[in-house]
Amino acid sequence: MKNSKKQFQRRTKIIATLGPATDDSKILEQLISSGVDAIRLNFSHGSSDEQRKRVELVRKISKKYDCDVGILGDLQGPKIRITRFIEGRIKLASGDNFTIDTAFNAEKGTQFAVGCTYKELTKNVDVGELLLIDDGRIILEIKKIDKTKIITSVITGGILHDTKGLNKKGGVSAPSLAKKDFQDIALAAELQLDYLAISYPVNAKDINHARDLLRKEGGHAAIISKIERSEAIHNIDEIIEASDAIMIARGDLGVEIGDAELPAVQKNLIKKAREKNCVVITATQMMESMITNTIPTRAEVFDVANAVIDGTDAVMLSGETAVGDYPIQAFKAMSRICASSEKQLPARDADQHQFEHFEKTDQAIASTVMYLANHLHVKAIVALTESGSTALVMSRINSEIPIFAMTTHSQTLRKVTLFRGVYPAKIGSIKTNHAQVNKDAIDVLVTHKVVKKGDLVIITKGDLAGVHGGTNSLKIVKVGYLVDPQEKLQLPE
Numbered sequence: 001m002k003n004s005k006k007q008f009q010r011r012t013k014i015i016a017t018l019g020p021a022t023d024d025s026k027i028l029e030q031l032i033s034s035g036v037d038a039i040r041l042n043f044s045h046g047s048s049d050e051q052r053k054r055v056e057l058v059r060k061i062s063k064k065y066d067c068d069v070g071i072l073g074d075l076q077g078p079k080i081r082i083t084r085f086i087e088g089r090i091k092l093a094s095g096d097n098f099t100i101d102t103a104f105n106a107e108k109g110t111q112f113a114v115g116c117t118y119k120e121l122t123k124n125v126d127v128g129e130l131l132l133i134d135d136g137r138i139i140l141e142i143k144k145i146d147k148t149k150i151i152t153s154v155i156t157g158g159i160l161h162d163t164k165g166l167n168k169k170g171g172v173s174a175p176s177l178a179k180k181d182f183q184d185i186a187l188a189a190e191l192q193l194d195y196l197a198i199s200y201p202v203n204a205k206d207i208n209h210a211r212d213l214l215r216k217e218g219g220h221a222a223i224i225s226k227i228e229r230s231e232a233i234h235n236i237d238e239i240i241e242a243s244d245a246i247m248i249a250r251g252d253l254g255v256e257i258g259d260a261e262l263p264a265v266q267k268n269l270i271k272k273a274r275e276k277n278c279v280v281i282t283a284t285q286m287m288e289s290m291i292t293n294t295i296p297t298r299a300e301v302f303d304v305a306n307a308v309i310d311g312t313d314a315v316m317l318s319g320e321t322a323v324g325d326y327p328i329q330a331f332k333a334m335s336r337i338c339a340s341s342e343k344q345l346p347a348r349d350a351d352q353h354q355f356e357h358f359e360k361t362d363q364a365i366a367s368t369v370m371y372l373a374n375h376l377h378v379k380a381i382v383a384l385t386e387s388g389s390t391a392l393v394m395s396r397i398n399s400e401i402p403i404f405a406m407t408t409h410s411q412t413l414r415k416v417t418l419f420r421g422v423y424p425a426k427i428g429s430i431k432t433n434h435a436q437v438n439k440d441a442i443d444v445l446v447t448h449k450v451v452k453k454g455d456l457v458i459i460t461k462g463d464l465a466g467v468h469g470g471t472n473s474l475k476i477v478k479v480g481y482l483v484d485p486q487e488k489l490q491l492p493e
Contacts, residue, residue, distance in 0.1 A: 011402075011421040012338040013037040013314035015072060015281065016331055018054050019045065019322025025057060030328050031321070032061045035335065037417045038070035038195070040316065043184040044079065055191045068410070068424040070195060070417035072224065073188040075181045075210075077199025078174040082133060083107070083115035084162040092157035098140060100131065100166070103148040109162075113149075116166065122150060124172045130155070134164040135251040135285075136259075171230045171256045176206035177213075185210065189219030194414040197224040197247055202231040204242035222415055224281065227269060228252035240272060245279035245418065247316070270310045274396050279418050282307040283316035287334055291324040296333050304334060308341040311398070313420040345398055362471040366393035369458050369474055373401045376476070379451050382406055382441045383471070384430050384461035388416045390471040395419045402450070406430075406441055430461070437461065442479055453480040 017040040022028045031039075039058055041051050055071060062069045083106040090111050092098060097112070102122060104115035122145055125131070131140040131152060138160055140152035176198070188196050196219070198210045211223050222244035225232075228251070232239055240246060248269050254262045266282065273280035286304055287296045296304075307315055315338065320330040373381055381403045383391040391405040405416040406427040413424035425444050430437055438459055445451045460474045 010035070010335055010339040011342055011400075012308050012312065013418050013420065014331065014334055014338065015040050015070075015283075015314055015316040015418075016321040016327070017042055017316070017318045018058075019319075021323050021325075021327050022321055023050075023054070025061075027327055028057060029061050029064075031331055032058070032067065032069060033065055034328065034331060036069065036331060037314070038072055038414075040072045040074055040197075040318075041193075042074050042318075042322065043180070043187075044074070044076040045322075048183075048187050051187065052191065055193075068413040068417055068426075070414045071191075071193050072195040072197060073184065073191070073193045073221070074197040074226075075184055075199050076178060077181060077226075078118070078176065078178045079199065080116065080118040080121065080166045080172060080174070081163050082160075082166055083109060083117065085109035085114060085160075089159055089161045091159050092138060092154045094154055094157050096154040096157065097143075098152050098154055100140075100150040100152065101148055118166075118172070118174065120174075121172070122148060124174075125150060125168055130169040131166060132169055132255045133160060133166050136255045138164075165252070167252060167255045169255065169258075174200070176201050177210065181210075182213065185213050185219070186217045188221055189214055189217035192219065192411075193221045194411065195224050195245065195418070196221040197226050199226050199249075200229055200232075200252075201225050201239060202229055203235045204238040207239065207242040220411065224279075228256070230256040233257065233265065236269065236272060240276050240278045243278060245281060245313075246273055247281040247283050250282075250284040266307070267310050270307070270312050274311050277393055277396055279313045279392070280311075281314045281316055281418070282312040284318060286315055287317065287320050287330055290320050290326055290330040290333065294326050294329050296330075296337075301337055304337045305341040305344075308338050309345060311420070313395070314418050362390045363393050365460055365471050365474055366390050367397070369460055370394055370397040370399055372474075372476070373458055374399055376456055378458050378476075379455035379479075380404060380445055380457050382425075382445070382457060382459045383422075384427070384437065384441065384459065385412065385471070388412045388419070388422075390460055391416055391422045392419050395422050404445065404450075406444065434461070438475065438477060442477060446479065451479045455479045 014036055015038045016031055016036045086108055099113040100116050101113050102116045102119045104113055106115045127142050129142050137158055139156040141155050142150055142152050144151040201207050207225050224245040224247050225239050225243040226247045226249045228249040248266050270280050287300045289297050304315055317330055321327040378401055383405050385391055385405050385407050388405050391403050394403050403422045404425045405422050406425045416422045416424050427440055441459055457477045458474055459477055460471050462471045
């Protein structure tokens with residue numbers, strides 16, 4: 001936890017994707033020192049050795065600044081792509097004939113034809129259907145299918161570069177994991193990543209399969225399900241139940257369901273995830289103009305703000321930081337928008353996220369804490385935690401009061417970096433007597449200038465240290481006094 005109150009002025013978390021633009025250690029150091037919460041490794045690009053170097057550098061810089069930065073690995077999945085053109089790109093005009101040929105030479109694409117990575121594509125499309133390339137920028141209508149060839153007419157043209165993604169409007173059925181994903185799952189386990197994002201899952205079975213593979217490799221990352229298929233929308237309840245987090249991947253999802261449907265779907269996904277105590281990330285083209293510009297468009301400002309106001313836990317930068325000309329400016333602009341948008345929210349939820357029935361004791365404690373905190377002018381909340389679950393439930397209730405997830409576990413500290421309004425804070429031990437633990441927790445907050453003498457703090461913990469989900473008690477503490485009323489903690493006025 002960095003020794004600065006500024007980091008607590010933004011509750012929405014920001015994920016920055018790494019790439020060539022951040023391989024400069026000075027740029028990455030600026031991102032981390034400026035307060036980025038988590039970084040994303042896009043396994044669709046870069047070698048395993050490049051990803052190892054990035055993880056090593058992130059952890060080295062994080063240690064230097066005494067802060068916890070989550071690391072997210074994003075699997076490529078069965079992404080269908082066109083192959084390469086001889087000249088690297090072509091220009092298509094409306095009315096042109098263009099062929100997608102699954103047997104075409106992968107390096108010899110021309111103005112008239114190009115290859116495709118998915119050899120079963122011809123079995124998944126029909127005459128009259130639309131193919132969309134590069135997140136829908138290029139639209140083709142299928143006129144004829146002949147063995148390996150899909151002969152199309154260009155509806156919407158433009159510049160088409162190598163290896164752009166291809167989809168059918170309405171979606172193409174394909175396995176949830178590609179061959180490369182199995183190698184990257186092993187890499188995620190080797191690097192002990194904190195989150196692993198699964199691309200194109202359609203049901204809980206896909207998610208559980210990926211989790212099992214990761215566990216067999218020795219990995220313990222939390223699982224993020226990327227919502228980018230129309231089938232996933234139909235199965236969203238079971239997907240959320242099986243996931244630690246969901247990512248609204250608006251590029252491919254918009255292609256499948258149509259742009260006009262996307263805003264309402266995004267709002268509903270954020271609402272559902274929060275109701276089910278699931279982390280939710282909003283991603284794709286959030287500030288894309290800043291890849292080449294120093295300021296965002298007004299439309300991008302509204303886009304980020306709306307996601308924040310709707311309650312997203314995190315927003316994500318992709319090309320803006322991975323390959324953009326202004327990665328630091330993009331991060332700082334997004335941070336300012338998040339912080340400002342949060343000021344427009346009510347200070348607290350009107351319904352306090354009331355449950356009809358609490359399935360677990362820690363849920364009841366979390367809800368009670370937030371009610372008390374919002375009515376007692378509490379300065380901070382401390383969740384002494386093993387897994388971070390109590391802090392997660394607390395974060396579902398909108399509040400301006402910062403929640404500090406205190407633990408001895410580095411993995412938990414990095415996991416909570418994606419929880420809205422929750423901040424990681426390391427504590428020496430939680431296995432001493434309760435009075436000492438309370439004092440130590442307050443000392444952490446005082447050291448980092450979060451509270452001062454006379455402030456109220458709520459501390460939650462479990463009777464049995466080391467038990468996940470075992471939070472069963474809370475205590476209201478006035479800073480400057482130990483839990484034992486016979487002994488005072490001497491602090492400067």
